[in-house]
Amino acid sequence: MIGRMAPDGDGGNRRGVRSATFRAAAGSWHACADESQACIARGRPVVTAPARPVNDLDDRVVGYLAEDIANPDLANRQRLGKALPMLSRWRATLLRDRLLQEFRGTVQGGPFAGLVGLIEVLEGCHVPKLLGSYERELHDIVERIVAAPYDVVVNIGCAEGYYTVGMARRMPATRILAFDTNPLAQAACRRLAERNGMAGRITIGGTLSGADFARWQGQRVLVVCDIEGAEDALLDPAAYPALDGMDVLVEAHDCFKRGMSDLLVERFRGTHRIEMRRQQFMPFDLPAGMDRSPELDRILALWEWRSGPTPWLFLTAGGGG
Secondary structure (H helix, E strand, O other), X not given: OOOOOOOOOOOHHHHHHHHHHHHHHOHHHHHOHXXXXXXXXXXXXXXXXXXXXXXXXXXXXXXXXHHHHHOOOOOHHHHHHHHHHHHHHHHHHHHHHHHHHHHOOOOOOOOOOOOOOOOOOOOOOHHHHHHOOOOHHHHXXXXXXXXXXXXXXXXXXXXXXXXHHHHHHHOOOOEEEEEOOOHHXXXXXXXXXXXXXXXXXXXXXXXXXXXXXXXHOOOOEEEEEOOOOOHHHHOOOOOOHHHXXXXXXXXXXXXXXXXXXXXXXXXXXXXXXXXXXXXXOOOOOOOOOHHHOOHHHHHHHHOOOOOOOOOEEEEEEOOOO
């Protein structure tokens, strides 16, 4: 689960309703996931979303824009500032629907190329995951991870299972454990595992506590952690010393808690080698055909909907000092 940009600057219920608009637009894809997979298996076109949800999305977005334009408390610059992310999400949603039909839910590139059935995404940016460009700042680290002889991977905050199932496919000798407090995420991760023939390789659970790390002490363990700003509560080797011997790949949500990445660096400095990666625009080879798409669509295809800085830390045990 990753910090995402709200489609507007409102707080409270309005933000929740507007964010839900884009999730609802994907609902017809999620609802017919099993039917779509049956179509894929038979070589038939994927079931497309009915026309009404697309029209409904257009109507709702236009309605939100009209609300903001009519709001006397907003200056024109505020109105425009709220419109830009809203329209960007709208366009990215249409692009997602086209690419789902074209790629049939199969990841096209990156370290998890060939992952099938990525029809549903629990958090925001579906298109970068379909393309395989998602978190491309980490692609070389992921390649090092899948080549390493880990006994166990513990994925905390697994969402729909992009990393969980992707790693299971590429690490056949490794035990894969996935945790997410959201029951919808657990179910989505289980479905993705089934579509990729990995259901027997992955154990999916809910809440993981820091004390649970002791269960895997003495094994070669990788912890993959993406928990929306709660990293400081869980990744504390002073409280949970089993972490001293584990590698950790964590997304530090500085956008939610200022100084989060600095705090984690300080905690692991004495026991781990630390690599930090920050978001940056990186080139990525788009699939054939997208080179003819409008430039704005190509930019939006790589957009990951982040609300602010979320640097990653790769912490390798035994390299501190």
